[in-house]
Amino acid sequence: MRSDVVWANLLGTWHDLEKEDSNCTIGNNGQTPSTWWEENADLWAPFNREKENTMYQLPHVLIYFQGHTYRVSPVQIEIVDET
Numbered sequence: 001m002r003s004d005v006v007w008a009n010l011l012g013t014w015h016d017l018e019k020e021d022s023n024c025t026i027g028n029n030g031q032t033p034s035t036w037w038e039e040n041a042d043l044w045a046p047f048n049r050e051k052e053n054t055m056y057q058l059p060h061v062l063i064y065f066q067g068h069t070y071r072v073s074p075v076q077i078e079i080v081d082e083t
Contacts, residue, residue, distance in 0.1 A: 006033035009076040
């Protein structure tokens with residue numbers, strides 16, 4: 001049985017990433033969601049922003065899910081322990 005499950009809110013609907021798409025990848029290294037979580041859950045988040053008041057500089061993670069790439073805020077990701 002899986003222990004930590006990565007869920008993401010994509011366009012207003014929550015998805016169990018690995019269960020719903022076996023080809024799902026997350027992060028800059030294109031890892032499976034469970035590997036991404038186990039190996040530090042990297043995301044893009046600059047220490048110094050080049051410009052204020054722009055969404056381009058906000059922290060995010062890339063998720064490839066069901067043939068589409070989503071740029072997702074970390075607050076739209078949840079980890080569920082199913083043990």
